[in-house]
Amino acid sequence: MKSIRIAMIVAVAVLLGVVASTAAGSTRSAKKVTISVASLIPGSTPEAIKQFNAQVAEFEKKYPTITVKPVEYQWTAPTFAAKLAAGTLPTVFEVPFTDARTLGDNGQLANLTPYFKKLSYHKKYNKAVLAEGTDAKGQIIALPKGAYAQALHYNRALFKQAGLNPSKPPTTWGQIRKDARIITQKTGKPGYVEMAKNDNTAGWILTTLVYSLGGRMEKGIGTHAKATLNNKYTVQGLKMLKTMRWTDNSMGSNFDLGWSDINQAFAAGQVGMYISGSDVYTNLVQAYNVNPSIYGLTTIPLAKNKTAGVLGGGTLAAVSPKVNNTQLSAAMKWISFFYEQPLVSKKQAIRNAKTLVANKQPVGVPALPLFNHKQYNLANSWIKPYINVPLGHMKPFLNGIFKQKLIPEPEASTQSVYNALNAVVESVLTNQNTNVQQMLQQANAQAQAAIEQGS
Amino acid sequence: MTLTTVDQAREPALPSKRGLSRSYARPRRTPLNWVRGGGLAAFLFLLPLLFVFGAFSWYPIVRTAIMAFQHTNLVEAPTWVGFQNFAAVWHDPLFPVAVRNTAYFAFLALIFGYPIPLVAAVLMSEVRKRRGLYSVLAFLPVVIPPVVGVLLWKTFYDASSLGVFNTILHWVGLGPYPWLQSQQWAMPSLVLYSTWANAGATIIIYLAALIGVNPELYEAASVDGAGLLRKVWHITLPQIRGVLLVTLILQIIGTAQVFLEPYLFTDGGPVHSTLTVMLLIYNYAFGNSLGGNYGMATALSLMLAGFLVVFSLVYLRATRSWSTR
Numbered sequence: 001m002k003s004i005r006i007a008m009i010v011a012v013a014v015l016l017g018v019v020a021s022t023a024a025g026s027t028r029s030a031k032k033v034t035i036s037v038a039s040l041i042p043g044s045t046p047e048a049i050k051q052f053n054a055q056v057a058e059f060e061k062k063y064p065t066i067t068v069k070p071v072e073y074q075w076t077a078p079t080f081a082a083k084l085a086a087g088t089l090p091t092v093f094e095v096p097f098t099d100a101r102t103l104g105d106n107g108q109l110a111n112l113t114p115y116f117k118k119l120s121y122h123k124k125y126n127k128a129v130l131a132e133g134t135d136a137k138g139q140i141i142a143l144p145k146g147a148y149a150q151a152l153h154y155n156r157a158l159f160k161q162a163g164l165n166p167s168k169p170p171t172t173w174g175q176i177r178k179d180a181r182i183i184t185q186k187t188g189k190p191g192y193v194e195m196a197k198n199d200n201t202a203g204w205i206l207t208t209l210v211y212s213l214g215g216r217m218e219k220g221i222g223t224h225a226k227a228t229l230n231n232k233y234t235v236q237g238l239k240m241l242k243t244m245r246w247t248d249n250s251m252g253s254n255f256d257l258g259w260s261d262i263n264q265a266f267a268a269g270q271v272g273m274y275i276s277g278s279d280v281y282t283n284l285v286q287a288y289n290v291n292p293s294i295y296g297l298t299t300i301p302l303a304k305n306k307t308a309g310v311l312g313g314g315t316l317a318a319v320s321p322k323v324n325n326t327q328l329s330a331a332m333k334w335i336s337f338f339y340e341q342p343l344v345s346k347k348q349a350i351r352n353a354k355t356l357v358a359n360k361q362p363v364g365v366p367a368l369p370l371f372n373h374k375q376y377n378l379a380n381s382w383i384k385p386y387i388n389v390p391l392g393h394m395k396p397f398l399n400g401i402f403k404q405k406l407i408p409e410p411e412a413s414t415q416s417v418y419n420a421l422n423a424v425v426e427s428v429l430t431n432q433n434t435n436v437q438q439m440l441q442q443a444n445a446q447a448q449a450a451i452e453q454g455s
Numbered sequence: 456m457t458l459t460t461v462d463q464a465r466e467p468a469l470p471s472k473r474g475l476s477r478s479y480a481r482p483r484r485t486p487l488n489w490v491r492g493g494g495l496a497a498f499l500f501l502l503p504l505l506f507v508f509g510a511f512s513w514y515p516i517v518r519t520a521i522m523a524f525q526h527t528n529l530v531e532a533p534t535w536v537g538f539q540n541f542a543a544v545w546h547d548p549l550f551p552v553a554v555r556n557t558a559y560f561a562f563l564a565l566i567f568g569y570p571i572p573l574v575a576a577v578l579m580s581e582v583r584k585r586r587g588l589y590s591v592l593a594f595l596p597v598v599i600p601p602v603v604g605v606l607l608w609k610t611f612y613d614a615s616s617l618g619v620f621n622t623i624l625h626w627v628g629l630g631p632y633p634w635l636q637s638q639q640w641a642m643p644s645l646v647l648y649s650t651w652a653n654a655g656a657t658i659i660i661y662l663a664a665l666i667g668v669n670p671e672l673y674e675a676a677s678v679d680g681a682g683l684l685r686k687v688w689h690i691t692l693p694q695i696r697g698v699l700l701v702t703l704i705l706q707i708i709g710t711a712q713v714f715l716e717p718y719l720f721t722d723g724g725p726v727h728s729t730l731t732v733m734l735l736i737y738n739y740a741f742g743n744s745l746g747g748n749y750g751m752a753t754a755l756s757l758m759l760a761g762f763l764v765v766f767s768l769v770y771l772r773a774t775r776s777w778s779t780r
Contacts, residue, residue: 075744077742077743077744078737078738078741078742078744079741080744081740081741081742081743081744081745081746081747082740082741084744084746085529085740085741085746085747085749095744096744099744099745102745103745103746106528106530106531106745106746107530107531108528108530108746197722197724198721198722198723198724199722252615253613253614253615253616253631253633253636254613254614254615254636255636255725256635256636256721256722256724256725321530415743415744415745416743419742419743422724423724423726423727426724426725426726427638427725427726429725430633430636430637430638430725430726431637431638431725431726442548455743455745455748
């Protein structure tokens with residue numbers, strides 16, 4: 001009798017165990033979720049990849065039910081559009097400030113609002129930056145990854161070689177022109193190079209130049225905006241480029257460089273000065289292993305008038321609208337962990353900085369505040385002991401940038417406005433007899449048509 | 456009992472006229488007969504091919520034809536817009552530019568790219584030693600992945616005096632030339648690369664055609680005192696004219712659809728000087744990061760396909776008598 005009772009107890013225990021383990025297993029498998037996330041740009045160094053993977057491992061340790069699949073990612077207008085159409089973007093991807101709102105209005109980005117409101121730090125965001133990721137209905141459709149101001153990057157070694165003082169970079173466009181000429185004459189390398197590729201980088205940099213002289217590319221907002229590409233400042237900027245290209249001969253011989261190409265050329269010591277976002281040092285290290293000793297950063301010279309300003313932009317992290325709620329929740333956790341927490345949590349900021357330093361990745365690259373100014377200063381103080389970028393070489397920028405007026409990119413049909421300007425820049429740099437006025441009028445008509453169509 | 460020889464026994468008895476009609480009559484078409492006759496097996500073998508062809512070839516073609524009459528961003532429901540996309544393409548100021556550039560590319564490719572493989576094939580067929588080596592050398596560019604080839608040639612085309620071509624030309628007192636950085640030079644530069652990259656395949660076709668030419672014709676011509684050029688003109692070209700006509704139409708169709716070279720080398724620049732019809736289609740679809748104009752892209756695709764169909768029919772009709780003479 002006793003043995004029967006024991007047998008029954010054992011049987012019940014085994015049965016309960018099996019049921020419990022099955023239930024636990026099914027719960028575990030039900031909660032498991034995999035998301036793909038934008039990682040580094042193709043061609044990044046092994047150290048950069050190692051650092052990224054370390055962050056993924058840390059995240060997966062923190063959220064054991066989430067598996068993160070990193071996907072190489074670089075935003076360019078044509079590749080983004082193709083991936084968007086094909087539905088092959090990762091779950092979490094990055095978009096520039098210029099595109100997020102329209103993509104959100106078109107239903108091409110997931111609504112993050114419910115998850116956003118649960119973030120403990122959601123009230124600390126810089127309102128202007130957060131507006132870039134808010135659609136017409138007031139829904140949050142993207143969260144900021146980083147904000148930049150356009151800046152002048154220069155090669156200190158070439159400055160020295162040309163007999164110029166690398167600690168005193170140019171502060172006017174006239175000086176840029178003069179220094180570029182000297183660098184070309186003394187070193188044989190192009191003194192000033194500009195992105196002039198047909199992938200809209202040409203238009204982006206020309207707009208930066210025009211802003212710095214006091215001009216604007218459009219007036220008004222939305223489809224009612226008026227294109228003003230053919231303003232006197234654009235003509236002035238183009239004439240200056242023409243002189244540098246054809247009279248001074250200080251811009252080199254190749255005029256089809258895009259964002260990556262010019263970074264590569266700069267890291268290889270082939271460029272005296274160029275304009276790009278203030279945070280580009282990260283890419284110079286991650287993809288091209290730039291020698292920190294040659295790197296210099298300063299502000300873009302502004303003309304002495306009330307409207308002159310520096311173009312500012314940035315990148316946002318967004319989620320595909322095709323995900324389910326579990327994936328969306330996991331994606332938001334990743335966005336918070338990877339993009340936002342290092343700026344609002346001391347623990348995460350220090351851990352992140354330590355991982356970056358251990359993998360020889362830059363800490364302390366100049367960027368504009370995503371959160372309020374108090375939070376910005378606080379976050380900077382947390383990582384101060386770990387800063388490994390040549391801050392001394394960036395002083396001209398850091399001392400000057402907060403005194404400059406920051407102007408956002410053209411609001412209406414930004415990429416189309418840049419696209420219309422591409423051909424003008426290309427023409428000025430490849431055809432000495434370009435009729436600037438005529439080309440600008442054509443570009444203006446093209447941009448106006450795009451604005452009216454909302455494309 | 457009737458005696459029959461062995462042979463007679465093996466041969467089937469001839470059926471009567473009535474029997475003939477009965478025994479050779481087509482069996483009734485029933486599913487069972489179809490299966491017994493191997494129809495099912497043939498269908499099963501055909502199924503993967505039909506699926507692949509249908510999914511990756513016919514479905515996109517049908518979808519393209521439909522999308523050409525729609526406005527869609529591939530997210531929201533499409534709307535029918537009739538011929539609006541075709542009208543938009545027709546009135547786009549870049550459309551005539553792209554057509555002109557494509558025609559220019561085709562013309563340059565015809566002038567330089569078409570005769571070079573023929574000359575090379577004739578010369579190679581005349582060579583007695585190491586013909587295999589020359590064939591390999593000629594075909595090598597074809598097996599190099601185009602992206603690799605373009606990257607290689609981009610360094611050749613470096614517009615500075617340190618570029619490969621400019622350095623070589625400098626030795627003979629020429630240059631430096633702007634190559635891809637000039638509106639005048641960009642398109643010929645693309646044609647030069649394209650000729651290098653594609654000549655190998657055509658050379659192999661010509662070499663195969665030349666083998667088919669009867670050697671006795673050459674011997675007879677030699678007896679009559681004909682030199683190499685006269686033999687080529689009077690024997691080789693007429694003998695392989697069928698192949699020449701086919702490669703010509705294939706080249707024209709290929710050049711009308713040129714995309715890779717302008718996309719990878721110049722992205723259509725400088726100032727749209729290398730913007731081709733195919734690149735314009737690509738730009739319509741993917742040029743804007745906010746979502747492309749797929750309606751215009753598919754409309755232009757249909758226009759291009761229609762033009763090539765009509766052109767091919769006219770060409771084949773016009774050259775029918777010459778190719779079969």
